[in-house]
Amino acid sequence: MSGTDSPAIAARALSKQFGGVRALDDVSFEVQSGAILALLGANGAGKSTTVHLLLGLLTPSSGSAAIAGHDVQIELAAARRAAAYVPDRLSLYPHLTGLENLGYFHRVSGQGERTTAELAAILAQVGLGAAEARRRTETYSKGMCQKVGLAIALAKNAKALLLDEPLSGLDPKAANEFCAILRELTRGKGIAVLMATHDLFRAHELADDIGIMRGGRLVSKLRARDVAAGRLEAIYLEQMQ
Numbered sequence: 001m002s003g004t005d006s007p008a009i010a011a012r013a014l015s016k017q018f019g020g021v022r023a024l025d026d027v028s029f030e031v032q033s034g035a036i037l038a039l040l041g042a043n044g045a046g047k048s049t050t051v052h053l054l055l056g057l058l059t060p061s062s063g064s065a066a067i068a069g070h071d072v073q074i075e076l077a078a079a080r081r082a083a084a085y086v087p088d089r090l091s092l093y094p095h096l097t098g099l100e101n102l103g104y105f106h107r108v109s110g111q112g113e114r115t116t117a118e119l120a121a122i123l124a125q126v127g128l129g130a131a132e133a134r135r136r137t138e139t140y141s142k143g144m145c146q147k148v149g150l151a152i153a154l155a156k157n158a159k160a161l162l163l164d165e166p167l168s169g170l171d172p173k174a175a176n177e178f179c180a181i182l183r184e185l186t187r188g189k190g191i192a193v194l195m196a197t198h199d200l201f202r203a204h205e206l207a208d209d210i211g212i213m214r215g216g217r218l219v220s221k222l223r224a225r226d227v228a229a230g231r232l233e234a235i236y237l238e239q240m241q
């Protein structure tokens, strides 16, 4: 199934068993185009497993995952074309420039040709100007590498962006800048975002919806705007009891 009314990201009764470990247990959610869902939870709660199932890197034990209406098990290539992934630490080629890395990753994504000028314009959109784009990425900060990850998503016209701890290790200014770009990608370009994070403050500030996971289950779903500033931590800690 695919269609314009399908959610950009969907998990339906998704479960994953690793031997005796129930890493994910009957998790369901949807993220519509232009929306951001932040997944919170302690270490081992199942956030990365959720992301990996949505990317088709793992096979569900039961349930299904879909990107832009494409079931990840049935239409893996189409689902992957519509998705982009920014992990905690993006592996770029250190001896290549930001522009060359973007060119390389765009080519291997198989999503059509882009001129150097187009790629440079995409890097500028994520805050990497002409001089930075022409520097080798071995000289980049972590925040700059993460921006290249967003540029890769933009270049391929991703419908869904999956991020696993993208803010870890970023200083507050870099995290703030990264979140501002993410907001622009969602509101301005209609990309749906699923972000696994431990950063409650940014989750509340950035996301439309917040999911709290514990022991592989999605134990709470909240509308960020319904949660008063400063209350999220208390709600989170209650769920961890």
Ligand SMILES: Nc1ncnc2c1ncn2[C@@H]1O[C@H](COP(=O)(O)OP(=O)(O)OP(=O)(O)O)[C@@H](O)[C@H]1O
Binding pocket: 018, 021, 022, 023, 041, 042, 043, 044, 045, 046, 047, 048, 049, 050
């Ligand atoms: N490949 C695997 N083999 C066996 N167990 C796994 C595997 N991957 C994850 N697990 C287990 O599944 C559970 C969920 O792990 P997951 O990495 O999804 O949690 P997480 O919420 O992303 O944690 P963190 O915040 O530390 O990244 C944990 O108990 C973990 O040990």
